[in-house]
Amino acid sequence: MVSDAEIYARIGEDGFARLVAAFYAQVPPDDILGPMYPADDLAGAELRLRDFLVGRFGGPPRYEESRGHPRLRMRHHPYKLDQGARDRWVQLMDRALDQAALPGDVTLFLREFFHGTATFLINSRA
Numbered sequence: 710m711v712s713d714a715e716i717y718a719r720i721g722e723d724g725f726a727r728l729v730a731a732f733y734a735q736v737p738p739d740d741i742l743g744p745m746y747p748a749d750d751l752a753g754a755e756l757r758l759r760d761f762l763v764g765r766f767g768g769p770p771r772y773e774e775s776r777g778h779p780r781l782r783m784r785h786h787p788y789k790l791d792q793g794a795r796d797r798w799v800q801l802m803d804r805a806l807d808q809a810a811l812p813g814d815v816t817l818f819l820r821e822f823f824h825g826t827a828t829f830l831i832n833s834r835a
């Protein structure tokens with residue numbers, strides 16, 4: 710069994726960097742997610758997600774140092790996050806996980822984490 714804290718030791722900065730880059734490469738052309746993300750600060754958005762994941766999974770706490778407590782539901786409040794947006798986000802992240810080619814058990818663990826967290830963030834029925 711993989712544990713949260715051990716993932717950073719397994720895949721390092723490089724693993725998270727490749728995963729998040731593969732996710733964000735798909736965002737701008739996406740009809741649902743593209744318009745939601747800041748076109749003039751995609752690099753910043755990429756950095757925020759990467760630093761969050763690094764800290765969440767046992768690496769340096771850069772996200773909390775620069776942004777404070779994650780409060781993910783509150784931070785997603787400005788966006789209409791319905792089932793369709795959730796499913797699309799998960800679809801892009803699943804594809805990014807395939808492309809990043811991390812070890813199988815880590816991929817499985819992160820996939821479940823993303824699916825569950827994305828469901829938890831739904832804030833709109835339609």
Ligand code: HEM
Pocket residue numbers: 742745746747750753754755757758761776779781784785788790794795798799823826827828830831
């Ligand atoms: C469910 C579908 C989701 C949608 C549509 C969505 C959308 C967004 C958008 C538009 C932003 C603003 C980009 C920026 O400027 O940083 C954002 C920020 C962020 N998202 Fe999501 N997100 C989703 C799920 C998730 C999940 C599952 C996670 C964690 C695993 C996550 C973690 C974050 C983080 C850490 C930020 C930066 C917050 C900040 O510091 O301001 N998001 N998201």
